[in-house]
Amino acid sequence: xxxxxxxxxxxxxxxxxxxxxxxxxxxxxxxxxxxxxxxxxxxxxxxxxxxxxxxxxxxxxxxxxxxxxxxxxxxxxxxxxxxxxxxxxxxxxxxxxxxxxxxxxxxxxx
Amino acid sequence: xxxxxxxxxxxxxxxxxxxxxxxxxxxxxxxxxxxxxxxxxxxxxxxxxxxxxxxxxxxxxxxxxxxxxxxxxxxxxxxxxxxxxxxxxxxxxxxxxxxxxxxxxxxxxxxxx
Numbered sequence: 001x002x003x004x005x006x007x008x009x010x011x012x013x014x015x016x017x018x019x020x021x022x023x024x025x026x027x028x029x030x031x032x033x034x035x036x037x038x039x040x041x042x043x044x045x046x047x048x049x050x051x052x053x054x055x056x057x058x059x060x061x062x063x064x065x066x067x068x069x070x071x072x073x074x075x076x077x078x079x080x081x082x083x084x085x086x087x088x089x090x091x092x093x094x095x096x097x098x099x100x101x102x103x104x105x106x107x108x109x110x
Numbered sequence: 111x112x113x114x115x116x117x118x119x120x121x122x123x124x125x126x127x128x129x130x131x132x133x134x135x136x137x138x139x140x141x142x143x144x145x146x147x148x149x150x151x152x153x154x155x156x157x158x159x160x161x162x163x164x165x166x167x168x169x170x171x172x173x174x175x176x177x178x179x180x181x182x183x184x185x186x187x188x189x190x191x192x193x194x195x196x197x198x199x200x201x202x203x204x205x206x207x208x209x210x211x212x213x214x215x216x217x218x219x220x221x222x223x
Contacts, residue, residue: 032209043114043200043214044153051209087153091212096143096158096204097166098212103152 004088009105018075020104022088025069031090033064033071038085038103047086048073075106083108112137114203114215122221128189131218135182135203141165142184143212144176147198159184160206188220196222 005023012018024033032051036044048055050062050071061074075082085103115134123129135142143166144156155168159178176186182203188195198219202212 100153
């Protein structure tokens with residue numbers, strides 16, 4: 001399974017747009033890119049998933065360049081409640097095995 | 111649809127005991143995966159069950175085992191508990207096919223004294 005690299009921590013202020021970039025140089029053809037958000041002592045919450053180009057839902061956007069070796073999670077107008085750990089994962093279909101890295105701890109300040 | 115549910119939410123055991131954790135997947139999901147989360151090791155994959163068969167396995171000792179029932183509910187068992195087994199145990203369910211997203215439950219917090 002492809003290994004991911006993302007910043008360990010990021011700081012932002014309320015109302016700003018936050019972009020978290022994840023590197024996955026060894027991504028395979030049938031791998032998907034998925035982002036999760038986790039609050040302390042809770043299960044990870046699915047944010048967004050994509051395969052290529054751009055995906056947008058009600059909470060975030062995911063940008064994937066043509067070579068798919070990286071991806072960027074974009075959170076528009078963050079609030080204090082977005083303070084959490086964000087995980088980027090790549091996963092191959094037909095398997096329930098997800099490999100989590102250390103994630104990115106996002107701290108949103110007032 | 112109801113989300114993934116896990117029971118119990120909290121559990122305290124002593125060394126040497128065994129424990130069974132339960133996970134009910136989202137209706138229609140056939141795959142259930144289990145993860146252990148500790149401050150030191152982060153989130154680590156334990157195993158995955160799909161249609162009552164173990165399909166993937168992580169690098170945990172044989173004291174960690176699981177099973178899945180015909181209704182896709184899954185149980186995880188840890189025997190001969192050690193202090194280091196104290197962790198948040200998470201299960202996730204998905205349809206089990208290519209591109210399916212895994213949805214996580216709230217976890218079971220196990221404390222071993």
